[in-house]
Amino acid sequence: MSHSANTALGDGQIPVFDSIAAFREWREELRRQGKTVGFVPTMGALHAGHLGLVKNARKECDAVVVSIFVNPAQFAPHEDLDQYPRSFDSDYASLVESKSCAAILLPKVSEMYPAGITLDRAQQQGTFVEVQGLSHQMEGIPRPHFFRGVATVVTKLFNIVQPDRAFFGQKDAQQCVVVRAMIRDLLLPIRMRALPTAREQDGLAMSSRNRYLTPEMRNIATLLYRAISAAKEVIQTGATNEREEILKPAYAIIEEVTKQVKDQGLPFEVRLDYLSLVDVATLGEIEVLGKEQAAILSGAVYVGTTRLIDNVLINAEEL
Known part of the structure; x- marks a missing residue:
């Protein structure tokens, strides 16, 4: 019973x-x-x-x-x-x-x-x-x-x-x-x-795995959200619709934080798993984004051994 x-x-x-x-x-x-x-x-x-x-x-x-x-x-x-x-x-x-x-x-x-x-x-x-x-x-x-x-x-x-x-x-x-x-x-x-994704005040997506982060890791854990947000901004400005150019600022932010962690001699590593720009319906990777094309801009990074995922939607309100 x-x-x-x-x-x-x-x-x-x-x-x-x-x-x-x-x-x-x-x-x-x-x-x-x-x-x-x-x-x-x-x-x-x-x-x-x-x-x-x-x-x-x-x-x-x-x-x-x-x-x-x-x-x-x-x-x-x-x-x-x-x-x-x-x-x-x-x-x-x-x-x-x-x-x-x-x-x-x-x-x-x-x-x-x-x-x-x-x-x-x-x-x-x-x-x-x-x-x-x-x-x-x-x-x-x-x-x-x-x-x-x-x-x-x-x-x-x-x-x-x-x-x-x-x-x-x-x-x-x-x-x-x-x-x-x-x-x-x-x-x-x-x-x-x-x-919509629930976020901490600084933008970090809420996750049960966030409790694994030490205070030092938590300080830099927003890097993925900042990276995909920067890529979304490129799309919104209309500067380009090419995948490589859209994702360029996202890669740059992750590289910068990875280097910063290394230079400061922090006791953990940051490692990018992937960044992705896919069509909402097929989940196929997009090389050139259509003007009204609904897409998911997403990624995963390791901060220490904790794997964080996040995404933002393009031209879509709900998945």
């Missing part, structure tokens, strides 16, 4: 379900009452960006479900699955404080992956969902396993929650494009909302 009476998992103000069957009973009651359900899938370690999605969902729906599940299928064997921050108590307190969450879904790995799950993709068994054509560029180059894991777990969560609307953050731009295509292709009766 529900964990709502279990003081180890919250204090009963929001029901917490670690059983899919118990959650479905609760969900069925909402259906009988004709209530609309908004859904915010998370991996926990909630920050103001997540809570903004929850509050927006509550404005649009009668009840909001938040899932917390660190999904093994989107991690490779060398990645930080075990280190990924898990902070249920503070997540629960934040959701209570938001006054916007009706239930928390906290599913067990054994229920989510009945056939078992290993991080070695070649050894995985069971059913997986893959969105072909949108999963192997940008973030999919350094992390070829990632979007199959995302598409699979989001499909499973959609099947459990059966939301009317699902809410995602624009920071994970490619994920938004992949999930939207999956909803369309699998004929799911769900309206997806991709809301």
Whole structure:
């Protein structure tokens, strides 16, 4: 049954379900009452960006479900699955404080992956969902396993929650494009909302991984946002529509900060993973940007061992 009476998992103000069957009973009651359900899938370690999605969902729906599940299928064997921050108590307190969450879904790995799950993709068994054509560029180059894991777990969560609307953050731009295509292709009766990236005052995109940054790293962590913003400015001035010229100031900012970190003898490195300018619909890299072409300007950098991603939209309001 529900964990709502279990003081180890919250204090009963929001029901917490670690059983899919118990959650479905609760969900069925909402259906009988004709209530609309908004859904915010998370991996926990909630920050103001997540809570903004929850509050927006509550404005649009009668009840909001938040899932917390660190999904093994989107991690490779060398990645930080075990280190990924898990902070249920503070997540629960934040959701209570938001006054916007009706239930928390906290599913067990054994229920989510009945056939078992290993991080070695070649050894995985069971059913997986893959969105072909949108999963192997940008973030999919350094992390070829990632979007199959995302598409699979989001499909499973959609099947459990059966939301009317699902809410995602624009920071994970490619994920938004992949999930939207999956909803369309699998004929799911769900309206997806991709809301603007939540940022710190200095522009850094909010992320659960930001907590890995030391104060020295945090001081320079805005370099990616400054870089892609400089590239966006080139587009807005109309100075050029050629990829190389658009990205030139972005590369310059990252090179400058990388050199600065080295020269100051700081105990970490800055390393660019990639910068990208892609078409919103196809995620194909753009060589010459069309006048009204909707595009995503994005990138990833390592600050120490922490990988930061960010993006800005060109000629588009929402992904």
